Amino acid sequence: MRAAPRTAEPPVALEPRKAGQLRPMLATIVEEPFDSPDHIFEVKWGGVRTIAEVDDGKLRLQGRNLRDLTPLYPELSVLSDCLRAKSAVVDGEIIAWGADTIPSSELLRPRLLQPDETVSRRRRSPIMYQVFDLLELDGISLTSRPLFERRNLLHEHLATHRVIQIADFIEADGIAFFDAVVSHHLEGVIAKDRWSPYLPGERSGAWQEIRASQADNFVVGGYSFGGGRTKEPIATLLLGTYRGGKLLFVGEVSVGCSPREAQLLLDLLTPLHTEVCPFPETPIVPKLIHWCQPELACHVRYAQWHGGMLRFPLFVAPRPDIPASECVQL
Numbered sequence: 001m002r003a004a005p006r007t008a009e010p011p012v013a014l015e016p017r018k019a020g021q022l023r024p025m026l027a028t029i030v031e032e033p034f035d036s037p038d039h040i041f042e043v044k045w046g047g048v049r050t051i052a053e054v055d056d057g058k059l060r061l062q063g064r065n066l067r068d069l070t071p072l073y074p075e076l077s078v079l080s081d082c083l084r085a086k087s088a089v090v091d092g093e094i095i096a097w098g099a100d101t102i103p104s105s106e107l108l109r110p111r112l113l114q115p116d117e118t119v120s121r122r123r124r125s126p127i128m129y130q131v132f133d134l135l136e137l138d139g140i141s142l143t144s145r146p147l148f149e150r151r152n153l154l155h156e157h158l159a160t161h162r163v164i165q166i167a168d169f170i171e172a173d174g175i176a177f178f179d180a181v182v183s184h185h186l187e188g189v190i191a192k193d194r195w196s197p198y199l200p201g202e203r204s205g206a207w208q209e210i211r212a213s214q215a216d217n218f219v220v221g222g223y224s225f226g227g228g229r230t231k232e233p234i235a236t237l238l239l240g241t242y243r244g245g246k247l248l249f250v251g252e253v254s255v256g257c258s259p260r261e262a263q264l265l266l267d268l269l270t271p272l273h274t275e276v277c278p279f280p281e282t283p284i285v286p287k288l289i290h291w292c293q294p295e296l297a298c299h300v301r302y303a304q305w306h307g308g309m310l311r312f313p314l315f316v317a318p319r320p321d322i323p324a325s326e327c328v329q330l
Helices: 074-082 106-112 147-157 174-183 259-272
Strands: 026-030 036-044 048-055 058-062 087-096 127-137 164-166 170-172 188-193 203-211 215-225 236-243 246-254 288-292 297-301 304-306 309-311 314-319
Touching: 036 147, 036 174, 036 203, 048 074, 048 127, 058 074, 074 127, 074 164, 087 106, 106 314, 127 147, 174 188, 215 246, 215 259, 215 314, 236 297, 246 309, 246 314, 259 288
Parallel strands: 026 203, 127 164
Antiparallel strands: 036 170, 036 188, 048 058, 048 087, 087 127, 188 203, 215 236, 215 288, 215 297, 236 246, 297 314, 304 309
16 A cells, blocks of 8 residues: 655755755665665766855865865866756766776776865866756755655756766666666666655665675775885775774775876875774784874775675775765675
8 A cells, every 4th residue: 555645845945054064965775676666766876976066156066075176177167057046056976987988986086186186187087977966946955855856956957068967867667777787887776765855964764775886985094015125105005994883904905006196195195194003903914004094985896795804805096085984884
């Protein structure tokens, strides 16, 4: 028996809010795809989650940890021209296209390694902002409105562009959609309750993430460096994840960066140096180690888990845009 239709709450005027202080809503992780007439299903792109605020033609891009990302993506300045509104806040994901038209986290690496600098035109990769939600419109908060209404308003008020797109979705057929995502070697699917409000900063069961590949974000708790004749500033990263509130060591990963990228990664880690191991139990690593305060996240692909450790991990990119506290294994 289907429940009676739910009635949406009316829009409310915005409370005063400091710009750049709206954290994105997060999804819970589930193991299996499913069909549901009450859900829409979107691609999990594996890009940079970004909230964009436009106010009277001025754009600000904000990462999950509230970092200002605006200088890293100058191409997205056209967003203010695409909006049919004086002010708005939208949520979405920035992706970079690889040569095979599959999103590539590696191509975003040069920008993520320079989080406080404008990336030169020579080093830019083709990007696109996939917008999937509308949170505020001309001074009115839409977060209490159901998702399907916010999506309808998004289509009414946002024109697409070469670098600005409204994220596609399908309704009901989540299993078939997941199979298609797997066949195209994408990261996974996000299932969203079409009646769900937007809950800033919360991880809600109304949004569910189903992963198609083995990839996740981990905390950097330290790094090894070459001794003797080895000249690499960083050889491996020591990875951790939070379980039950504790940062547990889950293995090492070789960085595989160019010398310039390795130096940029070192520049991010050097201010985090500490004499104290951040893991409850000091891992046995027969190398020279610099311990780091657990504040930098990185994206890693891997084959599988075995005995609480990652098998065959592959470093993809640092993720200074993601709070390390969100690197959690449930």
